[in-house]
Amino acid sequence: MTSATPVLYSFPSSDLLTESLATYITKIQKEAINKKGRFTIAISGGSLPKTLRGLIGKPGVKWDKWHVYYADERIVPLDDPESNHALCERELFSHLGGALPAAQIHHIDESLLGDIEELTDAYEGELIKEFANKDAARFPVFDLVLLGMGPDGHTASLFPGHPLLSEADRWVAYIEDSPKPPPKRITLTLRVINHAAHVAFVASGDGKKDTLRTILDEPEQGLPCSRVRPAHPGTVSWFVDDAASALTKYARTQFGV
Numbered sequence: 505m506t507s508a509t510p511v512l513y514s515f516p517s518s519d520l521l522t523e524s525l526a527t528y529i530t531k532i533q534k535e536a537i538n539k540k541g542r543f544t545i546a547i548s549g550g551s552l553p554k555t556l557r558g559l560i561g562k563p564g565v566k567w568d569k570w571h572v573y574y575a576d577e578r579i580v581p582l583d584d585p586e587s588n589h590a591l592c593e594r595e596l597f598s599h600l601g602g603a604l605p606a607a608q609i610h611h612i613d614e615s616l617l618g619d620i621e622e623l624t625d626a627y628e629g630e631l632i633k634e635f636a637n638k639d640a641a642r643f644p645v646f647d648l649v650l651l652g653m654g655p656d657g658h659t660a661s662l663f664p665g666h667p668l669l670s671e672a673d674r675w676v677a678y679i680e681d682s683p684k685p686p687p688k689r690i691t692l693t694l695r696v697i698n699h700a701a702h703v704a705f706v707a708s709g710d711g712k713k714d715t716l717r718t719i720l721d722e723p724e725q726g727l728p729c730s731r732v733r734p735a736h737p738g739t740v741s742w743f744v745d746d747a748a749s750a751l752t753k754y755a756r757t758q759f760g761v
């Protein structure tokens with residue numbers, strides 16, 4: 505089975521990056537809705553939710569068809585400043601005037617914070633409700649997974665050298681020793697990410713330039729971000745700014761949809 509080759513889009517400003525990312529997401533959303541009447545997306549935390557602001561008020565975004573999941577989430581209350589859900593609420597959902605129904609935003613079950621195994625099973629159950637039997641697939645096929653890149657090359661809560669990278673059965677897994685705090689998290693597994701129709705990474709700033717070079721120019725090092733290679737006909741795209749791409753020799757593609 506052939507895997508997607510990363511496509512690199514690099515922008516001179518964060519405004520251009522934000523606007524282009526919004527255009528890209530809107531196009532994928534439209535294709536998904538035309539095909540099956542809904543759009544399934546998984547979103548990470550970190551600086552990513554803020555870069556989705558270009559979607560706010562953008563014509564053509566059909567929020568009522570969105571079904572949102574988290575690519576990873578921290579095991580903290582939903583209103584905790586460390587919660588990815590709280591972050592997405594703050595940066596995006598609260599600006600939509602209720603256009604995206606709360607029932608279509610799938611967050612962790614707060615009543616299970618004390619039992620990470622049960623919480624993980626329950627979150628996987630949320631995915632099963634959406635995806636099981638749909639394509640008779642062994643793994644869910646998200647229309648789009650949006651990811652960030654950590655300075656150590658991690659993505660979602662998949663960290664370099666961690667045994668979780670080899671998880672071959674679960675859709676959602678937990679980690680209790682995350683090197684990035686907080687230590688307890690759940691994450692989509694690499695198998696799930698690599699079954700997505702489209703995956704897009706977003707990375708910006710000078711602080712990302714060394715890691716981005718390693719990920720794109722030396723994929724053989726096997727950093728988690730380099731291992732995101734959805735199977736054909738899936739795609740993997742990188743939306744970065746020129747500061748982040750300063751060191752990579754990887755070929756740039758001109759953005760245009």
Ligand SMILES: O=C(O)[C@H](O)[C@@H](O)[C@H](O)[C@H](O)COP(=O)(O)O
Pocket residue numbers: 548549550551552576577578588651652653654655658659660661684
């Ligand atoms: O919840 C998390 O911690 C994230 O999902 C994580 O994978 C993040 O995306 C990267 O660490 C990049 O974070 P920055 O964009 O803040 O550098």
